[in-house]
Amino acid sequence: xxxxxxxxxxxxxxxxxxxxxxxxxxxxxxxxxxxxxxxxxxxxxxxxxxxxxxxxxxxxxxxxxxxxxxxxxxxxxxxxxxxxxxxxxxxxxxxxxxxxxxxxxxxxxxxxxxxxxxxxxxxxxxxxxxxxxxxxxxxxxxxxxxxxxxxxxxxxxx
Numbered sequence: 840x841x842x843x844x845x846x847x848x849x850x851x852x853x854x855x856x857x858x859x860x861x862x863x864x865x866x867x868x869x870x871x872x873x874x875x876x877x878x879x880x881x882x883x884x885x886x887x888x889x890x891x892x893x894x895x896x897x898x899x900x901x902x903x904x905x906x907x908x909x910x911x912x913x914x915x916x917x918x919x920x921x922x923x924x925x926x927x928x929x930x931x932x933x934x935x936x937x938x939x940x941x942x943x944x945x946x947x948x949x950x951x952x953x954x955x956x957x958x959x960x961x962x963x964x965x966x967x968x969x970x971x972x973x974x975x976x977x978x979x980x981x982x983x984x985x986x987x988x989x990x991x992x993x994x995x996x997x
Contacts, residue, residue, distance in 0.1 A: 909947035910939060911979070912968065916953040918960045929963065933971035944972045951979040 912932065913921040920927055922935055940946035948968050952961040961978075968976050 909949045909977075910936065911949045911951055912936075912964060914950070914952040914956050914960055914964055916955045918956055920964060929967055932964070932967050936968065936971055936973065940973075942972075944974060946973060947975045947977070948973050949977050949979045 911923055915921065920929060920932060922932065922939075927935055936946075936948065950961065950965055950968065952964075965976055965978075
């Protein structure tokens with residue numbers, strides 16, 4: 840077993856000890872800060888997805904793939920139109936969409952409509968968006984829950 844009396848990081852210079860700069864990086868404070876930030880973002884992320892409350896119809900169709908964040912045009916139960924979270928009139932919808940997308944006809948636009956609203960109102964909104972030159976317009980629905988087996992069919996099998 841070896842033993843050293845020389846202190847690490849210190850050297851003698853003319854009868855006094857002078858410390859050298861430490862070359863090791865202590866990453867513990869950085870990891871602590873990153874973990875705190877991670878927790879903060881995990882808590883606040885669900886709060887950032889607040890929008891207009893609508894009761895979407897349910898369907899069993901799969902979600903559309905896509906990388907960019909689409910714009911959401913929402914028609915609530917009273918037939919009012921919202922662009923993201925801001926209420927707009929049907930006459931202002933196309934100019935606002937063009938301004939937001941920088942006149943990009945390839946921008947994805949999702950139309951969300953309450954299931955209690957008149958179908959013609961949804962088609963009016965979709966027609967306005969399409970007439971503004973946007974070709975990637977999609978309707979948003981909620982995914983249907985898996986249906987339990989029908990009890991009447993179980994009785995027939997017995």
